[in-house]
Amino acid sequence: MSETENKSVEITKGVNGLEKIILREIRGSSAEVYLYGAHVTSWKNEQGEELLFVSSKAIFKPSKPIRGGIPICFPQFSNMGSLEAHGFARNRVWTIDTDPPPLLPNVTDGVFVDLLLKPTEEDLKIWPHSFEYRLRVTLGPGGDLMLTSRIRNTNTDGKAFTFTFAYHTYFSVSDISEVRVEGLETFDYLDNLKNRERYTEQGDAITFESEVDKIYLSTPTKIAILDHEKKRTFVVRKDGLPDAVVWNPWDKKAKAMADFGDDEYKHMLCVEAAAIEKPITLKPGEEWKVRQELSAVPSSYFSGQLDPSKVLQSS
Numbered sequence: 001m002s003e004t005e006n007k008s009v010e011i012t013k014g015v016n017g018l019e020k021i022i023l024r025e026i027r028g029s030s031a032e033v034y035l036y037g038a039h040v041t042s043w044k045n046e047q048g049e050e051l052l053f054v055s056s057k058a059i060f061k062p063s064k065p066i067r068g069g070i071p072i073c074f075p076q077f078s079n080m081g082s083l084e085a086h087g088f089a090r091n092r093v094w095t096i097d098t099d100p101p102p103l104l105p106n107v108t109d110g111v112f113v114d115l116l117l118k119p120t121e122e123d124l125k126i127w128p129h130s131f132e133y134r135l136r137v138t139l140g141p142g143g144d145l146m147l148t149s150r151i152r153n154t155n156t157d158g159k160a161f162t163f164t165f166a167y168h169t170y171f172s173v174s175d176i177s178e179v180r181v182e183g184l185e186t187f188d189y190l191d192n193l194k195n196r197e198r199y200t201e202q203g204d205a206i207t208f209e210s211e212v213d214k215i216y217l218s219t220p221t222k223i224a225i226l227d228h229e230k231k232r233t234f235v236v237r238k239d240g241l242p243d244a245v246v247w248n249p250w251d252k253k254a255k256a257m258a259d260f261g262d263d264e265y266k267h268m269l270c271v272e273a274a275a276i277e278k279p280i281t282l283k284p285g286e287e288w289k290v291r292q293e294l295s296a297v298p299s300s301y302f303s304g305q306l307d308p309s310k311v312l313q314s315s
């Protein structure tokens, strides 16, 4: 954990007495992370505006994952085989990692917390692999939110393991019909609504007028989500995560989810940095390290240059 006079890390109780960590930065931004799922449930800018969506019906109770924020999908994205949907990392209680191995490059800016997940005997029965999953959640001085994952194979039986992964980020948007996503045009995707058939996205930015559940493949490192009504642009920068899921359940699926309000689909959009198409294999002793960095900037920042190639090329 990092701490100085002007920034802080607080460990406190959240909903239903579940432990959470609050990160606060000098200029007023903040983030909250539950030990349950290592789940980021809040990310606020310097004005105190919430940038992530969490459902008003979210159930903060093991073993149901929290609906909203940033669930971690590991060791599988989706619902394949006998493992639970999106894996078990999002519904296990993580611990605070007080002595993590150094994370290089050693950036000391910002305030952060290190969390750790190791499998229990019960977990080993459903997924027979030893691992150490270290997650660092960092709130940068400018309010950016960084999630760095390090997953290590600690098997002693000499066996490799294979997994898929996603940071299932729920962004808060003012009105989904006013939102567009730039950076995924012309890329191939698997359509989850059509048995994962493969298609190629058109040349225009993505807009929303019905249910969307697509896995874009081998995408660039930057994706922009433009919220016209809020005049805000989210920028997702991803490192080591080739794929990007875009999901909005729309009205029918919203009604079918017990932990999601009927109209809440209008105010959220999931854009998920992921590794799905090509599963990751780790041999014993090997470690996989990936990162997602989120920033929220006034749209005027990009005004006149909403040409995706420009937005996405600028640093």
Ligand code: BG6
Binding pocket: 065, 085, 086, 168, 192, 213, 214, 245, 247, 270, 272
């Ligand atoms: C998305 C998937 O990532 O997560 C969707 O692409 C899925 O197919 C959605 O419905 C929500 O999943 P869950 O398990 O959190 O309800």
